Amino acid sequence: MKSWCERKGQGEIGVIEHEGRSFAALGASVQDRHVTGYTRPSAGDIHLSTWCGKTMLACRSKIIDRYHDGSLVLMFRLTGCRFIVGYALGEKGMLFRGELVTGCDDDDAKDAARRIAYRFAELDAQDEYEFEASQAELERLLDIEYRCPKCGHEWQDQWTSACDSECPHCGLKDITALSWDEASD
Numbered sequence: 001m002k003s004w005c006e007r008k009g010q011g012e013i014g015v016i017e018h019e020g021r022s023f024a025a026l027g028a029s030v031q032d033r034h035v036t037g038y039t040r041p042s043a044g045d046i047h048l049s050t051w052c053g054k055t056m057l058a059c060r061s062k063i064i065d066r067y068h069d070g071s072l073v074l075m076f077r078l079t080g081c082r083f084i085v086g087y088a089l090g091e092k093g094m095l096f097r098g099e100l101v102t103g104c105d106d107d108d109a110k111d112a113a114r115r116i117a118y119r120f121a122e123l124d125a126q127d128e129y130e131f132e133a134s135q136a137e138l139e140r141l142l143d144i145e146y147r148c149p150k151c152g153h154e155w156q157d158q159w160t161s162a163c164d165s166e167c168p169h170c171g172l173k174d175i176t177a178l179s180w181d182e183a184s185d
């Protein structure tokens, strides 16, 4: 596996080559007020690097909040009352997304950082929720009732679809489900 960077206009695109195929990854970039980079621990501080490890932002950083999943609310103090504030998924080699805020003091910057982090955390959680919901939809179980037309035996089964079954009593095959309901869990 090897990786390299390509310049694409203002942005940078990381490319991973793995088993003869190339995958483009999201690169570090500064567009308008939006800053994307990767976290890199450096002497007790967190810096931002480009996708291929070049230092992008090496001013003092401050962790404002740390969530239980390891993600962080970060603030970088620039000169002239400017800050870059945002949200990182972790402190080492993880994606940081943030914004440049200007003309404010530390407290304003912290508030802005929390707002941005909240927005991104919510977007991520929503993606996860939708993914889980779609998985649950695929894997939902049904309570299925069968009655054997030959011997009258009744039984229940749980499966993802109400398919034909075999009578456990007399062995008659291809018995169509009598009724089914979503299983309660």
Ligand SMILES: [Zn+2]
Residues within 6 Å of the ligand: 148, 149, 150, 151, 152, 153, 167, 168, 169, 170, 171, 172
């Ligand atoms: Zn039967």
